[in-house]
Amino acid sequence: MPNVKGYITRKTMLYKTGVEYGDYTMNHVLGCAHGCKYPCYAFLQKKRFGSISSYEEWTEPYIVSNTLELLDKEIPRLKQKIKSVHLCFTTDPFMYGYDEIKDISLKAIRKLNDAGIKCTVLTKGLLPIELANFSKMNEYGITLISLNEEYRKKIEPGSAKYVNRLSHLHYLHDSGCKTWVSVEPYPTPNIITQNLDDILKSISFTDKIIFGRTNYSNEITSYTAHKSFYNHEAQKVINFCENQHILYHIKKGTITA
Numbered sequence: 083m084p085n086v087k088g089y090i091t092r093k094t095m096l097y098k099t100g101v102e103y104g105d106y107t108m109n110h111v112l113g114c115a116h117g118c119k120y121p122c123y124a125f126l127q128k129k130r131f132g133s134i135s136s137y138e139e140w141t142e143p144y145i146v147s148n149t150l151e152l153l154d155k156e157i158p159r160l161k162q163k164i165k166s167v168h169l170c171f172t173t174d175p176f177m178y179g180y181d182e183i184k185d186i187s188l189k190a191i192r193k194l195n196d197a198g199i200k201c202t203v204l205t206k207g208l209l210p211i212e213l214a215n216f217s218k219m220n221e222y223g224i225t226l227i228s229l230n231e232e233y234r235k236k237i238e239p240g241s242a243k244y245v246n247r248l249s250h251l252h253y254l255h256d257s258g259c260k261t262w263v264s265v266e267p268y269p270t271p272n273i274i275t276q277n278l279d280d281i282l283k284s285i286s287f288t289d290k291i292i293f294g295r296t297n298y299s300n301e302i303t304s305y306t307a308h309k310s311f312y313n314h315e316a317q318k319v320i321n322f323c324e325n326q327h328i329l330y331h332i333k334k335g336t337i338t339a
C-alpha cells in the first residue's frame with residue numbers, strides 16, 4: 083500500500099464549480115497518483131499556476147489534513163445553497179491503493195450526507211463497497227474509456243484495472259445505488275482501435291452515461307477525421323442510451339457541425 087507524500091492545509095474546501103455538470107465540489111487532495119496522460123487538465127492547471135513543478139511531483143499526493151474541520155465550518159453556512167457536491171474535479175477521491183485517501187473521502191461523504199447533501203463521485207480507482215450503506219441519494223461513477231488493459235497502463239498508469247472498476251460499480255448498482263459512467267476523454271482510432279459498442283455493452287446496467295471527446299491533445303487534432311468520428315460515436319451513445327432507457331449527456335464540443 084503506498085503512503086501519501088505528506089499533508090497540507092487549506093483555508094476553504096467547498097466551492098461552486100463552473101464545470102458543465104456539477105454544482106459544488108471539493109478537492110481534498112493535491113496531486114493524483116493515477117497520473118493520466120491524456121493529459122490531465124488538473125495537472126496542466128496546477129503546473130501553469132506553479133503549485134506543481136513536474137509530472138513526478140503530481141503523482142505523489144498530499145492530503146488536505148484539515149478537510150473535515152473545514153467541512154464542519156462550511157456545511158452549516160452553505161447547505162441551503164448546495165444541490166450536490168462532486169468529488170472530485172482536480173484529484174481522485176478513491177485513488178487506487180491509497181487507503182488514507184479512501185478513509186477521508188468516506189468521512190467527508192458521510193458528513194455531507196448527514197447534513198442532507200447529495201454527493202456525486204467519480205473515480206479511476208475502486209469505489210469502496212461500504213458506499214452501499216451510504217445515502218441512496220448519492221451517485222457513484224467511474225471513468226471508462228476502453229476495455230484494453232495495455233492502453234490503460236499507458237494512459238492511466240496508476241489507476242485500477244477496468245474489470246475491477248466495473249465490478250465495484252456493478253456491486254453498488256446491485257445494492258440499489260445510482261451509478262454512472264464517464265466515457266471521457268474518448269480516444270480517436272489513431273490512438274487505439276476499439277469498438278465503442280463493447281464498452282457500452284459493459285456498462286448497460288448503469289443509470290447514466292456521459293460521453294466526451296479528448297481535448298488538449300495534438301494526437302487528436304492531427305487525426306483529420308476527428309470531427310466526423312466524434313459525431314458518429316456520440317450518435318452511437320445516444321442511440322444506445324435511448325434504446326436501453328439510460329440517461330445520457332454528451333459533453334459540449336463533442337458533436338460539431
Ligand code: SF4
Nearest residue numbers: 114116117118122173
Ligand atoms: S484520475 Fe483524474 S485527477 Fe487523477 S490524473 Fe487522472 S485525470 Fe487527473
